[in-house]
Amino acid sequence: MSGKSKILITGAAGYTGLHSSRYFTSAGYDVVAVTRRDIAIDGVMVEQCDLNIKESVLNLIKKVKPQYLLHLAGQNHVGESWEDPIITMETNVLSTLYLLDALQKECPNSKSVIVGSALEIDPSNISAINHPYSLSKTLQVLAARAWAELYGLSIVIAQPTNLIGPGRSNGVCSVFAKKIAEMESRNAKPILEVKNLCAQRDFIDVRDAIRAYEILFRKGVSKEIYPISSGKSRSLEEIALVFKTMTPINYSIKSSDVSKKEEKVEISSKKMNDLGWSPKFCIKTSLEESLNYYRRNYSRGRG
DSSP states (O other): OOOSOEEEEESTTSHHHHHHHHHHHHTTOEEEEEESSOOOBTTBEEEEOOTTOHHHHHHHHHHHOOSEEEEOOSOOOHHHHHHOHHHHHIIIIIHHHHHHHHHHHHOTTOEEEEEOOTTOOOTTOGGGOOSHHHHHHHHHHHHHHHHHHHHOOEEEEEEEOEEESSSOOOSHHHHHHHHHHHHHHHOOOSEEEESOTTOEEEEEEHHHHHHHHHHHHHHOOTTOEEEEOOSOEEEHHHHHHHHHTTOSOOOEEEESOSSOOOOOOOOOOHHHHTTTOOOOOOHHHHHHHHHHHHHHHHHTTOO
């Protein structure tokens, strides 16, 4: 029997999930990756499970009996949350409770890191809700913290900002990188379209975020929320101009909304800093590795 700590990673087929599976495997954990579809992940045991089915989740936890849960799975698209808000609630809230309920029954001494979102809002300020997605993530975190209080489970909330770095992602930096790679390899029109160049975001490399999750397993305090950020606000125009220094394509940048200004975002990672964490990747390295990922894929004939 393996003496390694066993970690269950949900959403393992996604952007952060794939990075997490590789990271925790290389760090010496016994990784069990949970996916909805039947896929293979190199060097990792994969369990197929629909987290929206309570019985399936309970059977999964009974089989794996993890010491750690990294819950990444969810519906993470704002637009889709408008199209089907109920599915968004089921996927982000109920699936989390199914997991925590199963852990409470089968592995009450386990420790969970639930990955929330910087788009969560103060539930006492109902006017701050901008879309069903933010509501679902707010309810997810409230439910997870309540389960820790009610059942004495060890549950920590990670609240990362916008994740960037190599790999396929729906994030805006990844969208930019993919478009530039298309310009270089497929002669796509040299135009980078941005809805609002003045939009402000805090970007953190996905690998820095995953290091933070591991620290939270070791040092995070149950029921606490830990923002994970770079601490620096950047406009999308700034991101587009950084990308421009990395390519011979002299693309133009077009914005469909030139009037909408946004305040700089201020998200402190002091609580993570106090645990010994700080980001290692600079913004230019993260963006360049994202662009190179798409360059490699296009050179191999992949989209």
